[in-house]
Amino acid sequence: MKNEASGTFAVRSRLTCARQRWPAVRLALELDVPVSKKRLWEFVSDLGTFLVTDPYHRRMISMRKPLKPGDHLAIEHGLLGVSFFRFGRLLGWSEGNGYSFSDLSARGPRCGFPHIFEVAVETDRESPRECSKLRIEVKGRWTARLVPIALRDWWLNFTCRRHLRLLHRKLEELYT
């Protein structure tokens, strides 16, 4: 499934929901940003700002400074006026290219929708002018077995669209 969320602005974005094989969740958000990869990386590598450009992430606390792969992260989430922490680790860091981190429930890695984010920045070689691609992939496991699949899909879609919209707006603010 491919949705063109926006195509008229300088920043273009799309949401890809790969065919979901329950309980696996795999989603991808892609944004074409009309700036160099280096400039885009400046924004993406600032975890404190980039990670909270998300519908549910309120605050990111790195438990070590400077942050390096393997270090813990605490991500404060907010949902329906209730805020709570989820925890994860910075799983990988490739300077200038991307990174990945986990987002797990405080109750443990097997409950509360454990998922990882993979963030990648690359130069868009097909574009005639200087342009970069930001790709965010979410891979996880849906653990709320009582939630109907249709509702789950709607929820994930809704969340990703909101996430995409927030990123789109933020990038437009920054670069256009």
Next chain:
Amino acid sequence: MSRTTHYCLRCYRELGLGEPEEAKPAADGPACAHCGLQYDPQDGQTFISFGILSPWAVYLLAALVVLFGAGFFLLGTNYNEAVGWSLVLGLPICMGAVLGYTSTPRRFRIWQKVIFGILLFCGFLIIVGLISMLGVFGLAGGIFCSVMLGLVFILPFLLGDWLGYVIRRSDERKKRNWKWMKVVIFLLLPFGLDTIERLLPRDEDLASVETRVVFSASQERAWNSIVFYEQIEHEPPFLLRLALPRPVGTTGGKTKVGDISRCVYENGHLVKKISEREEGRLLGFRIIEQKIHFEHDLELREGSFRVEPGPDPGTTLVTLTTTYRRLTYPAFIWQPAEILVLHTLHGHVLEGMRANAESELADGPVDDAARVIGRLELPAAGGR
């Protein structure tokens, strides 16, 4: 008044920030000994800090909770003349919230909180008893009311404790100040809720309880045993012995509509006026005066004895119905207790009547029966 302790952001176990042996080797840096979550002792965002109250502050707080709770109870029951949502749910939730709000993570286990709650409740009862020397609870009703109130309070109290703790956790995470202000708000909140509850109009809530007993006697004998019943001599059931007002007997006439009879209880009385009478079938009455130490709980309005043929030949089905106005809310909490109390009272009275109907006394002339059963007071105007 308080000292600060630090807790893991994930598992809320205490962190030994000042104790190097708690920390893992320097390569990993300090981490929670229980869940392994890293933290940075220099960065207050990576752990939670809670101010632990000193023992004296805890005692002071407990005394405040008891005093405010008792004060609210006395004000609520005396001026509102009813037990409402604010008392039954608002008070224990707010008092529990004070405990939860001032607790630190994992300081108390659930059973410790229950014991703490029971101790607070006992303190609350003592203060209520001391302040209201005249007795908001009568001596007889005290145990029953206390047990009922305690049972009703326990769940909202624990809910309030949890809510208070959640609010405190949120405040600590967000580094909010004015924590004592929240405690004051929790203490005063029941008064506000009570004021709001009093401002809201409430319809008259009438309910009735019906108790049926089969007498092994003819309908006529059953009717006579009801109309000429005067003194209860058999042993009351456990609940009546323990807590409730025990009916002693009845005086006055029931022979025609408009007659007044007086049901005497150990600690009070009811005055009834006969409002309906169908010879041998129905005796209805209205309660015109009630003083049995349940004035805050229910207002008895009317009742009736209905006499019908029983399921077997030679038996009679007697139905005693009491209609009352409910003064205690929420109904779903108190209704079982009301039903239990009224069924117990009904059962005790009907048991006496049944014994009379089934004995030879009810067969004999009315005057003989009255003499043998005994009277508390002779009828004023020869109603019989």
